[in-house]
Amino acid sequence: MxxxxxxxxxxxxxxxxxxxxxxxxxxxxxxxxxxxxxxLSSHSAFSDYTFCDLTAxxxxxxxxxxxxxxxxxxxYTGYLGSVKQVSIVEEIIAQFRTPETCVFVDPVLGDFxxxxxxxxxxxxxxxxxxxxxxxxxxxxxxxxxCLLGIPYLEEGYDAAVIEDMLRxxxxxxxxxxxxxxxxLSPDEVGFMGYDADTDHVFSHFHKRFEGPFHGTGDVFAxxxxxxxxxxxxxxxxxxxxxxxxxxxxxxxALAPDRRWYGIHYESAFPFLMERLQDKxxxxx
Ligand code: PXL
Numbered sequence: 001m002x003x004x005x006x007x008x009x010x011x012x013x014x015x016x017x018x019x020x021x022x023x024x025x026x027x028x029x030x031x032x033x034x035x036x037x038x039x040l041s042s043h044s045a046f047s048d049y050t051f052c053d054l055t056a057x058x059x060x061x062x063x064x065x066x067x068x069x070x071x072x073x074x075x076y077t078g079y080l081g082s083v084k085q086v087s088i089v090e091e092i093i094a095q096f097r098t099p100e101t102c103v104f105v106d107p108v109l110g111d112f113x114x115x116x117x118x119x120x121x122x123x124x125x126x127x128x129x130x131x132x133x134x135x136x137x138x139x140x141x142x143x144x145x146c147l148l149g150i151p152y153l154e155e156g157y158d159a160a161v162i163e164d165m166l167r168x169x170x171x172x173x174x175x176x177x178x179x180x181x182x183x184l185s186p187d188e189v190g191f192m193g194y195d196a197d198t199d200h201v202f203s204h205f206h207k208r209f210e211g212p213f214h215g216t217g218d219v220f221a222x223x224x225x226x227x228x229x230x231x232x233x234x235x236x237x238x239x240x241x242x243x244x245x246x247x248x249x250x251x252x253a254l255a256p257d258r259r260w261y262g263i264h265y266e267s268a269f270p271f272l273m274e275r276l277q278d279k280x281x282x283x284x
Contacts, residue, residue: 002229003031003071005096006222007089008078008108010036014043015262016215017079021222027269028226028276033072035061035092038081044117045214045261051118053081058088062095072096076225077130078218079108081118086126093133102228105134105174106221109143111181112212113152132173136234138221140181144169159184159192163201166194178238180220183208191242195234202235204242209249215262220245223272230281240275247271 004025008017018034025032035058041050075093080086093103107127110116115123124146131137131147144165145152153161162182169177175196182203183189190205220241227237248265255264 001029001031002073003033004074004076004225004229005033005035005072006076006078007035007037007080007092008218009038009040009081011040011043011049013041013261014046014215015265016043016218020215020218020262020265021076021078024219024222024265024272025226027272028223028230030226030229033065033070037079037085037089043214043261051081055082055085055088058085058092062092066095071098072101074102074104074225074229076104076106076221078106078221080127080130083120083123083126086130090130090133102136102225103134104136104138104221104225104228105131106138106217107131107143107147108217109139109146111140111142111217113142113145113154115146128172131169134174136176136178136225136228137169137174138178138180138217138224139169140217141179142181144179147172155183155186157184159203162192163194166192166201170194170196176234178224178234180217191238193234193238197234200235202238204239206242206246209253211249213249213252213263214260215265216245216249219248219263219265227281230276232279232281236279240272240279243275244268244272 006021010018039052128147166177178193180191182192188205189208192203194201223241223244224237227240247268248263251267252264
């Protein structure tokens with residue numbers, strides 16, 4: 001069984017970061033080792049929340065794993081709470097990475113043109129450093145603008161603009177890039193990606209649901225890295241991740257007991273299992 005290390009926070013309420021990554025990766029048949037960077041009472045879109053910083057625990061925990069000889073097939077990072085955590089995570093990646101390890105970075109910084117609450121203005125430049133060493137990064141449009149140091153593009157761009165952004169993001173050192181939240185027409189949204197292994201640009205669009213839907217980036221990233229570990233190529237993994245995220249959103253929109261802070265990915269697990277069987281991505 002493949003083993004992944006995922007490094008991100010526990011938002012106790014909010015269905016994002018580890019409370020999305022752990023169930024999704026486990027359901028996809030991957031042993032999921034977690035390194036929680038912080039414990040928050042909820043994610044930061046709530047009007048107030050507690051934040052217990054676990055920075056001091058990161059090195060002791062990983063040193064213990066090293067002593068046990070534990071290795072990982074993939075390392076997946078998400079929300080990191082401080083500049084210091086980014087540096088420590090870089091060290092952890094360097095410590096555990098082998099030529100076969102897939103390093104997958106979701107550069108969680110913000111959305112809708114704004115940094116998430118709590119991030120300093122210089123935080124993106126540190127996240128950019130983490131991206132430089134990644135095999136795959138999955139920024140949204142806000143995060144891509146932050147990483148490239150360009151203004152956020154809300155609308156009125158075309159595929160050529162996105163392709164240029166993808167190639168520039170890849171040149172930062174991140175190899176393959178998947179840019180999410182791309183919208184080339186008002187009623188559609190999706191992603192465009194650049195696979196450095198094949199030098200190929202690909203895209204996937206679907207109907208837009210009126211949101212906002214919190215935690216979709218984490219559901220997308222977790223499914224994508226889970227599919228990569230099952231042997232899918234990047235284009236196939238991202239298409240599956242987009243379809244599962246969309247199905248989760250569709251079921252959320254239909255749910256009479258819908259909560260504003262997260263999506264009903266749990267209700268979409270039967271869809272995911274069926275798709276995994278259709279695609280015959282073997283459990284490994
Ligand atoms: O979904 C990304 C995310 C993860 N963790 C925390 C967040 C957010 C986005 O708001 O606040 C704590």
